[in-house]
Amino acid sequence: MAQRITLADLAEKTGLNISTVSRALTRPGRVSAETRRLVEKVAADLGYMGNIAARNLSRGTTETIMVLAPNFTGQAISPVFTEVLLGVCDEAESLGLSVMIHSHTGQPIPTADVMRFLHNHTVDGILLIATEKWDRAVAGHKDGPAPPVISVMHDLTSEGLSSVVAQEEEGFVAVVDHLAGLGHRSFAYIAGLPGVYHEVRRYAAVRDRLTALGLQDGLVPIEGGPFDLASGFAAAGRFLALDQRPTAAICCCDALAIGFMQGVRQAGLSVPDDVAVAGYDGLDYTAFITPALTTAVQPSAEIGRAGVRMLDDFLKGRITAPRLVSLAPRLAVRESA
């Protein structure tokens, strides 16, 4: 699309200097009321729209942030990510920021790759979604101030990156307490991808809580896999093969839980009578399956919003030291447990 009307055109048409026109449009308070009106009228008449690229170059800013997610491409996308994205777009719009979205195949994302988007002025700041690693040495802030990069759904404050996360531990504590309160004494734990941040922390939370309740002997970890339905389904097979099956199953995430339920029910077990099942995430459709899934609901959209707000605070220089924001999930007790 050819762009024709420039500030120069407006300057010519109004007989004003180009810099005056620019001022009239960007800080109306710094020109006379008359000038402002004139410029605005002519701009409207000519359909002036400006050139963002030129403004970006001149100002050295882009008013754009990037959402950078690993593995976004080429595999089933997590609905959690979608919800976070929704919050991000929402908040960005209200702050006047544009959002660019980029996926990186493979986890972790090299820090240098992330920094490049900042250095080459593609965007002003970056939101890392569930990214496993950050190398502050590579990013060049061993001691200095952190770059405008925020980690979302993953606590990277140990590497100096501000983060906003869900209080996953509390979510799993609530799940364990609920199941224990129901009288369960043996618990399968359907694991996510081995070694991955969320898997490690969630398992630890379950184990620690069971230990605190003196129920640690009842814990039976079961291999799951990627955070998807198929892995949960496969885990059900392992569960069914157990000599002594636990009466409850705590799943690392909702997708695993749904796949798992499908698997055990297909084998003739009843949920929750033969095995109670609980998940974590709070995907909206978990309320509309049969049986409805008991799960800890994360405030995913709010996490996205908070991330954008924090990033904006960084960009505007309102904050400079890394900080951690963590939002509480809420247990939704439904039919499955």
Place this chain on the structure above:
Amino acid sequence: MAQRITLADLAEKTGLNISTVSRALTRPGRVSAETRRLVEKVAADLGYMGNIAARNLSRGTTETIMVLAPNFTGQAISPVFTEVLLGVCDEAESLGLSVMIHSHTGQPIPTADVMRFLHNHTVDGILLIATEKWDRAVAGHKDGPAPPVISVMHDLTSEGLSSVVAQEEEGFVAVVDHLAGLGHRSFAYIAGLPGVYHEVRRYAAVRDRLTALGLQDGLVPIEGGPFDLASGFAAAGRFLALDQRPTAAICCCDALAIGFMQGVRQAGLSVPDDVAVAGYDGLDYTAFITPALTTAVQPSAEIGRAGVRMLDDFLKGRITAPRLVSLAPRLAVRESA
């Protein structure tokens, strides 16, 4: 993030002219091998990364496309959108395009708002997702060539906009034929939002096919609502209140189908014995609910990819006349019907 290394720095360091350095980096074939190596080495040493904003301004291009979706913010997001987005990001990356994402509250999106992103050089082209309207007069291509805007999931070729869509009619024909083949003679149609493109076309497809089969008298339209779970659940109430309930329910989309199933099963009906249920979309989790949903699976990611390819063709001038690409869904027969 301050950027320090510029082409001027490289020019100084190498003793070459800045334009030679630029050339060495952007069209290595047009400089001597020696020069190229020298420049590359110095660039690497200094950690040169370029300035995208400057390049954009100079080239008059952004190498960025925008995904513009209505109602993306503030309501439950459609998993279909997510899948399309996945395809978009995938294809864009392989074409070297960045993708910006933007939501517009309210449908339809005014054509002028869309055009502004092009005129002000925010992006080079736009992918409209399921947008209801386009006004070629406002866009300024009553007769001339169309702007680099592609409509996805919504046929807007009548307004001169290239579009890529699913063959929804064929999907619903397959659903109807399948149910009829099962012996059903009475069909509830659970509607989407009244008047909306997808709702109108899908209902028409169902009605026409039933008519072709001489089964039109068995069609009972039931009010649904927005394309979400809750609306389907509510529709189940209306279905249950019917004097004579059809033996099959064709739902305008999967979300409605799942909510509907939940509703009728909660009332004690069995699916598919008391009522067979079929959806449309092919959301991945429909295979993992109980009973697994029979549905027409759209190639959503592929639709996103095709949209990006088409947009790229426009941008590169490979095509100029509007065209329509439509991809066939495939019926997934599962337990619910």
Place this chain on the structure above:
DNA sequence: CTGTTAGCGCTTTCAA
């Protein structure tokens, strides 16, 4: 193959 020279369109001192 390389250097010179204009810009791209806007912002922003610095004077007037």
Place this chain on the structure above:
DNA sequence: TTGAAAGCGCTAACAG
């Protein structure tokens, strides 16, 4: 309050 002028960093003719 307005104008003049100098860039932002890169690209792209056009010469040489």
